[in-house]
Structures are given as C-alpha cells and as structure tokens.
Amino acid sequence: MSKIKLVAMDLDNTLLDSEKQISKHTEEVLKEAIRRGVYIVPATGRIFKAIPEFLRDIPGVRYAVCCNGATVYDQKEDKIIYTNHLPKETVFSLFDILEKYHCTRDIYQNGQGYMERCYFDHLAEYGVSDHVLKLVRDTRLPLDDLRKYIEEHPLGIEKINVFFDDMEERETARQELIEKNIASVSSSLENNIEINQIGCDKGDGLLHLAEQIGLSMDEVMACGDAGNDTMMIKAVGTGVVMENGQPDLKEIADFVTKTNNEDGVAYAIEKLVFEA
Structure with a gap:
C-alpha cells in the first residue's frame, strides 16, 4: 500500500495540457485517488479563482496552495488556513x-x-x-x-x-x-x-497544509515543471517532475513522468500511488 496520502500538483505545463485542459483519463485518475482517500491539491502560482472550474468542482478537491504558497485555502470551509504575504x-x-x-x-x-x-x-x-x-x-x-x-x-x-x-x-x-x-x-x-x-514558496505552503491535516511530508507527493516548483519538489517525500520540465528540476526529481500532454500527472499517480 502506498504511503502517499496527498498529491499536490502545479497546473500550467503540469496538470493542464497545452490547451489548459485535462483529459477524461486524468480526471478519472484524480477522482479515483480521492476515492482511495488521497488528498488532491492544486499547488499553483494562480489565485484560487483562476484555478479552472472543472478542477475546483471535482468532489473532494478541498484544499489549494495558491500564489506560490502565499495563501493556503480550504474550499469546503471557505477559509484561509495559512498566509505568507508581502509587506x-x-x-x-x-x-x-x-x-x-x-x-x-x-x-x-x-x-x-x-x-x-x-x-x-x-x-x-x-x-x-x-x-x-x-x-x-x-x-x-x-x-x-x-x-x-x-x-x-x-x-x-x-x-x-x-x-x-x-x-x-x-x-x-x-x-x-x-x-x-x-x-x-x-x-x-x-x-x-x-x-x-522571502521564505514563501509552494514547499512552505504544503508544509503548513500537511501539518494542518496531520500528515508528514514523507506522505506527500508533488508534481511540477518549473522554477516556482523547485522548493515543493525538494520539500516532499516524493518529488515528480514532468518530462517537459526544466532540466535542473528533473535532476532533483525522485520520478520523471510523461509530459503534460501525455497525462503525466495521471501516470505518476498510477505508478506511485495505485501500483505501489
């Protein structure tokens, strides 16, 4: 049984394909992970309302790490559970x-x-x-x-x-x-x-979210492709980088998955969560 209890994912060039969509297969994999008790958490540079509605509306997508970790939001309770803002x-x-x-x-x-x-x-x-x-x-x-x-x-x-x-x-x-x-x-x-x-990044936001819901970082997997994902990939127990990701990021990955146009996030969940 997989130790991974939370999967965080960047959106642009990671979860989302080049048309800023997800395939039916990826949607079904996300839903299956939720059915198995795994938290699915968008971790993005975007504000919450800029997360695509089709992702926000998947039943069980409760938390989001927004603005590169500056705000962690609980959609179910409609409340902010952590902030790290600029003066x-x-x-x-x-x-x-x-x-x-x-x-x-x-x-x-x-x-x-x-x-x-x-x-x-x-x-x-x-x-x-x-x-x-x-x-x-x-x-x-x-x-x-x-x-x-x-x-x-x-x-x-x-x-x-x-x-x-x-x-x-x-x-x-x-x-x-x-x-x-x-x-x-x-x-x-x-x-x-x-x-x-200073000190604000997706890894810091995920750390505070994990503490909030009683998980260790060893139980967290994160998927990303770009520079603003670096600290998140380093912070978690299982760091996944897209095949289309930056070369320096792939060097620190625990697992390099398929591209964002090939359901790479879904593939990583299947291999590291479902099949582990």
Missing part, C-alpha cells in the same frame, strides 16, 4: 527596481489581481499572448495608479507578477531582484518573474 514597503522597493525595465507589474491581493491600465491595455507589447493573455484579462482588474491603491489597501498582497518581452532584460532583472535579497524570486513561464515574500 507594502517591500512591494514598493521591488517596484523601484522593476521601473528600470520594460516589463509589466501587477499584484495578487486577497484572491484578486490588480494591474495598471497602461499595462493591461497593452499586454501584447510585453509578450503576453494566447492562453496567458486570456488568463491575465480574466483575473486582473485595471487601475490607474497601483502604488496609490496599495497605499490605501496595504494588506494581503500575495505576489507580484511581471512579464517581459526581452529575455535578456528579464534575466538581468531576475539577477538584480535575487541579489537584493528581500523577496523570493521564481518563475512559471519563460517570459515571467514571480515575486513573493
């Missing part, structure tokens, strides 16, 4: 750095995204397109002055999101942000940077 002063210091670069800036705060209209109306200029463009437009409210808004509403800032059209500039900005050492810096897409409170 206003840190946000403004990070904005000061980002203003030197040609990039967007927005925040997730208390489950809602906010972006200045000058970026919201010109997302294509920053390399935002296709499914990501739709997601941004669906989850951000446009504002005229984000700094002013934060001054008036400073609490609950979960994450800063940044998009670049120039990858060399993105890398320069990423290095400067890391060297500043006032926040956690990661990414989920090749053209973005995601910034959280």
Whole structure:
C-alpha cells in the first residue's frame, strides 16, 4: 500500500495540457485517488479563482496552495488556513527596481489581481499572448495608479507578477531582484518573474497544509515543471517532475513522468500511488 496520502500538483505545463485542459483519463485518475482517500491539491502560482472550474468542482478537491504558497485555502470551509504575504514597503522597493525595465507589474491581493491600465491595455507589447493573455484579462482588474491603491489597501498582497518581452532584460532583472535579497524570486513561464515574500514558496505552503491535516511530508507527493516548483519538489517525500520540465528540476526529481500532454500527472499517480 502506498504511503502517499496527498498529491499536490502545479497546473500550467503540469496538470493542464497545452490547451489548459485535462483529459477524461486524468480526471478519472484524480477522482479515483480521492476515492482511495488521497488528498488532491492544486499547488499553483494562480489565485484560487483562476484555478479552472472543472478542477475546483471535482468532489473532494478541498484544499489549494495558491500564489506560490502565499495563501493556503480550504474550499469546503471557505477559509484561509495559512498566509505568507508581502509587506507594502517591500512591494514598493521591488517596484523601484522593476521601473528600470520594460516589463509589466501587477499584484495578487486577497484572491484578486490588480494591474495598471497602461499595462493591461497593452499586454501584447510585453509578450503576453494566447492562453496567458486570456488568463491575465480574466483575473486582473485595471487601475490607474497601483502604488496609490496599495497605499490605501496595504494588506494581503500575495505576489507580484511581471512579464517581459526581452529575455535578456528579464534575466538581468531576475539577477538584480535575487541579489537584493528581500523577496523570493521564481518563475512559471519563460517570459515571467514571480515575486513573493522571502521564505514563501509552494514547499512552505504544503508544509503548513500537511501539518494542518496531520500528515508528514514523507506522505506527500508533488508534481511540477518549473522554477516556482523547485522548493515543493525538494520539500516532499516524493518529488515528480514532468518530462517537459526544466532540466535542473528533473535532476532533483525522485520520478520523471510523461509530459503534460501525455497525462503525466495521471501516470505518476498510477505508478506511485495505485501500483505501489
């Protein structure tokens, strides 16, 4: 019998295929895992309402690790069980750095995204397109002055999101942000940077969730593909990385599964949970 009692999974390029969907087979595997008493937990850089409805509505999907671990949410009780948010002063210091670069800036705060209209109306200029463009437009409210808004509403800032059209500039900005050492810096897409409170990551969020429901991290499996999944893969007892995942992430995996377009999460659950 498998020791795994909770399976956490990133969404983009992990659970979701290239069309941002899951197959019928993957859906059935998730439901079967729940029937066997395994917690199925989305662990994402997204806010909760940006988790696809078809996943949120699967009976038994109760918990979610959102915004890279900044907020852990209990859907059944409609309550937040853990937060690790950015203070206003840190946000403004990070904005000061980002203003030197040609990039967007927005925040997730208390489950809602906010972006200045000058970026919201010109997302294509920053390399935002296709499914990501739709997601941004669906989850951000446009504002005229984000700094002013934060001054008036400073609490609950979960994450800063940044998009670049120039990858060399993105890398320069990423290095400067890391060297500043006032926040956690990661990414989920090749053209973005995601910034959280220092010490905030999916692994930390999962640790607090596991403690809440009485599990050890040895009983947790996590699936991911990108930089913002690194600490989660390291923290759990069984770290699974997609075949389409970043090479450095695959090096630390306990198991490399099939790609996100080949039901890779379902395959890992079948091999490591059902057949163990």
